[in-house]
Amino acid sequence: MGGPDLEYKSRFLDWDRRSWVRSKPRRDSPFSPARHYFSPELCPLLRHPLLADAPAGVRETVLVHALYIHLEFTVRLEMGPVNETCALLRSPRFLPWLPAGMKDDALRIYTDEAAHAEMTHRLLAAVRDETGIVPTDHSPRFLGELSRLYSAELPVYRPLVKLFFTIVSETLITGSLTKLPKDPSVQQSVRDLAQDHAADEGRHHAYFKQLFEYLWPRLPVPLRRKIGMLLPDVVLAFLWLDEPAFTAALEPILGGAAGMVVAETADAEDTRAEVLDSAAPTLRMLRAAGVFDDPVVANAFQGKGFPVEGAPAPPPGVAHDLVLALLAVPLGVSLGDDTAPGVPAHQRVAHLVRWLDTARELDPGLRFTVRDRDDDAGVLSVELDGPVAARVAFCVTDRPRLTTFTALRGHDVAVVCGDRPAARAELETGGTRTLDLDPSWLAALTNPGARPLFWGVSATEIAPSVLDQE
Structure with a gap:
C-alpha cells in the first residue's frame, strides 16, 4: 500500500479523455512529395560538408533514415526499459511504500507507451511503403549502452538501475518532442504522431519527476553515489547520435566515408550543444535534489562534458x-x-x-x-x-x-x-x-x-x- 506521508498528485485523472490511445483517432494523413519526412533542423548529419551540398534526393534519403532510426528508437525504448519499469513499479513487491495511486498510474503509462510503440511502428511501415527506402536493420545504440551498465551490476541492484534509466529517459526533452510537431516542412502524419506523443509524454515527465523526488531522498548516501555515477552515461546513451545505425544507413550513399561523416558530426560543437539542451530539464531536476552536491558525482558528469557545479570537497561523515x-x-x-x-x-x-x-x-x-x-x-x-x-x-x-x-x-x-x-x-x-x-x-x-x-x-x-x- 502507498505510504501515508506521500501526497501524490496524479496527472491521469482525465486519462480517458486526454490520452492518445484512449481518445484520439489514428493519424493517416497522406504523404506529400513537397514535404520532408524528418526535420532538417533535427538531423545534424545534413550540416556536414559532404552532405550539406548534396543533391536534394540524397538529403531526403538521409532524412528518411533519420526518421526510421528515431522511430525504431521509440519502439524499442517504450516496449523495453520503459514498460519493464512500469510493470516493476506496479508490482506490490517493488517500492511498496509508493502511493497506491502512483502504482495505478504506472499501468496507464504502460498502456500509453505500448500504444506509442504500435503507432510509431505503423508510421514506419507506411513511410517504407511510400518511399521504397528500406530501413537499416539495427539494434539501437542506447540499448547496448544501457545493457552494458545494467549487466555490470549485481542482480540485486538491477531493478533500481533500470528505474533510473527510465526516469532519465522520461524527463529528457528532445527536439523530436518540441520542434518536430511545429515544423511545417515535415509530413503532416509525422508531425501529428510527434504531437500526440509529446502530449502524453508531458504527463509521463511529471510522473517520473515526482517519482524521482520521492525516491532520491530515501536512498542511503552510498547508493546515491552509486546511481549518480551511472547517470551521465545514461543521459548520453539516450541523447548521443546513434553512430553505428547512421553509419550503416549512409554507407550506400557515402561508401567508406560514412563512418568519418558520422563520427565528425557526433563530435561537432553544435551537436554537443544540442545534447546539453535536451539534457537541461533532467540536469535541473538532479541539481534541485542535490545530486551534484556529491563531488564524486559532479566530477562524473563533468568528465562526460556536462557543465555542472558540485561541492568543493567530499561530504563529511x-x-x-x-x-x-x-x-x-x-x-x-x-x-x-x-x-x-x-x-x-x-x-x-x-x-x-x-x-x-x-x-x-x-x-x-x-x-x-x-x-x-x-x-x-x-x-x-x-x-x-x-x-x-x-x-x-x-x-x-x-x-x-x-x-x-x-x-x-x-x-x-x-x-x-x-x-x-x-x-x-x-x-x-x-x-x-x-x-x-x-x-x-x-x-x-x-x-x-x-x-x-x-x-x-x-x-x-x-x-x-x-x-x-x-
Whole structure:
C-alpha cells in the first residue's frame, strides 16, 4: 500500500479523455512529395560538408533514415526499459511504500507507451511503403549502452538501475518532442504522431519527476553515489547520435566515408550543444535534489562534458552514511515495536555478523575485518576497508552498560541502541561519531530470516529484461 506521508498528485485523472490511445483517432494523413519526412533542423548529419551540398534526393534519403532510426528508437525504448519499469513499479513487491495511486498510474503509462510503440511502428511501415527506402536493420545504440551498465551490476541492484534509466529517459526533452510537431516542412502524419506523443509524454515527465523526488531522498548516501555515477552515461546513451545505425544507413550513399561523416558530426560543437539542451530539464531536476552536491558525482558528469557545479570537497561523515545504509531494512518494512526482549547479547552479535556477511554477498565492494568481538557485552568491532576506510563499533544491546562505552572509544563510528546521552556525548567529544538507532531495529536484526537492504535495494526482476539480451 502507498505510504501515508506521500501526497501524490496524479496527472491521469482525465486519462480517458486526454490520452492518445484512449481518445484520439489514428493519424493517416497522406504523404506529400513537397514535404520532408524528418526535420532538417533535427538531423545534424545534413550540416556536414559532404552532405550539406548534396543533391536534394540524397538529403531526403538521409532524412528518411533519420526518421526510421528515431522511430525504431521509440519502439524499442517504450516496449523495453520503459514498460519493464512500469510493470516493476506496479508490482506490490517493488517500492511498496509508493502511493497506491502512483502504482495505478504506472499501468496507464504502460498502456500509453505500448500504444506509442504500435503507432510509431505503423508510421514506419507506411513511410517504407511510400518511399521504397528500406530501413537499416539495427539494434539501437542506447540499448547496448544501457545493457552494458545494467549487466555490470549485481542482480540485486538491477531493478533500481533500470528505474533510473527510465526516469532519465522520461524527463529528457528532445527536439523530436518540441520542434518536430511545429515544423511545417515535415509530413503532416509525422508531425501529428510527434504531437500526440509529446502530449502524453508531458504527463509521463511529471510522473517520473515526482517519482524521482520521492525516491532520491530515501536512498542511503552510498547508493546515491552509486546511481549518480551511472547517470551521465545514461543521459548520453539516450541523447548521443546513434553512430553505428547512421553509419550503416549512409554507407550506400557515402561508401567508406560514412563512418568519418558520422563520427565528425557526433563530435561537432553544435551537436554537443544540442545534447546539453535536451539534457537541461533532467540536469535541473538532479541539481534541485542535490545530486551534484556529491563531488564524486559532479566530477562524473563533468568528465562526460556536462557543465555542472558540485561541492568543493567530499561530504563529511561518509563512513557514518555507509554504516547507516548498511543497517537499513527494506523500504516499507515495519520494524514493529518489539525490541526482542530476552534475546541474549551473544545471539544478537551472531545475528549482526550474519547481517554483515549477507551485505558483503550483495556487494563485494563492501570489505571488512572483524577486529574484536565481546559476546557478553554485545559489542562487535570491525575494520572497514571498502568502499571507505573506517573503524566501526556496534553495540547491539538496548541497555548498554556505561563500561561498554569504553570499548567504543577510538572508533570512527559507534552504533548504539539505548539511552545513554552523556556517554554518547563523551564519545562525540573524543572524535567518535555516534549513530543512535531506535531499539526496535534490534527486532529486525534478531529475525533469522531478515536480510539487510544494503544500498537500499529490495527487489528481483519479475520478468526477463530486454537489457539481458543485448
